[in-house]
Amino acid sequence: MPVQPAVRRPRRLVTRHTHPSAAARGGPSHPPPAAAGWACPRRSPTGWVRRGAGSVRMIVMDVGPPLIARIAGAMLAVENQDVMVGFFEKLGFAKTVDRALWPGARWVEVALPGAETSIVLTPARAYHREPDRLYTLTLSCHDLLATAEALRAAGIEVDGPTHEPSGSYIQVVDPEGRVLFVNDVVERADPGT
Structure with a gap:
């Protein structure tokens, strides 16, 4: 398996809002209630602001790597895996995976040369379902x-x-x-x- 390049951790801009009297005590960094005279962020481009007074702090937080790294494959339930492999080979694909799942069922993948994403040709009968009627790609x-x-x-x-x-x-x-x-x-x- 190829080594994945180092991924820069994304950073997210988070707005923290502090009531002026709470700021002196290191106050809360959550939005205050509307009843206290604070405006909703939808009404203010800068976020929660108190009419007449208040402060807004911007904090950048490290949120970690993205949850999903790539699209691995697209599933297609087929009637006959071998016939469909032949079809995709005519389109320029190559069979990259063909292994047994259980007796009578195989996991078959086809992919374009150099592609990270494959099409998984699943045996519809093995999953007690009908073959797909449409392509979703x-x-x-x-x-x-x-x-x-x-x-x-x-x-x-x-x-x-x-x-x-x-x-x-x-x-x-x-x-x-x-x-x-x-x-x-x-x-x-x-x-x-």
Whole structure:
């Protein structure tokens, strides 16, 4: 397993509010009651403030590493794991895990080369359920037309491309009848804008 790089611990800005008379005693750092004449933070951009008097302190607290490090995989309940592995191999995936869970059930994962996230092809029957009807994920590619032609040449049913204001995509039908959307790579907008 690869060594994870050191993660900078995120810091959170926490506002602590102190009533002026309590501040002299090292007072409480919790919001005072509204009955004491303090305004709600929604009414004040600086937080709890006393009308006419009061103080606001800002404290930076270390809140530790993020709880979740990455998305490990997306689950897809399928009828036939081997057929679905073959389908994903035509899309450029490789089988990365194939191990027995219990008699008659296997844990199978497929992933793109170098990807940290995989698709887990779970055996629906082993979990006493029906196969999934829909994909809860989409894929993307750099050349939608070339991808569509390559998939058609590999014997995969492809519909499109379809062009919409939000982008272009093709619909790929897997051997079990589910439709998987593959969109063109769109540059993500800067979250600061």
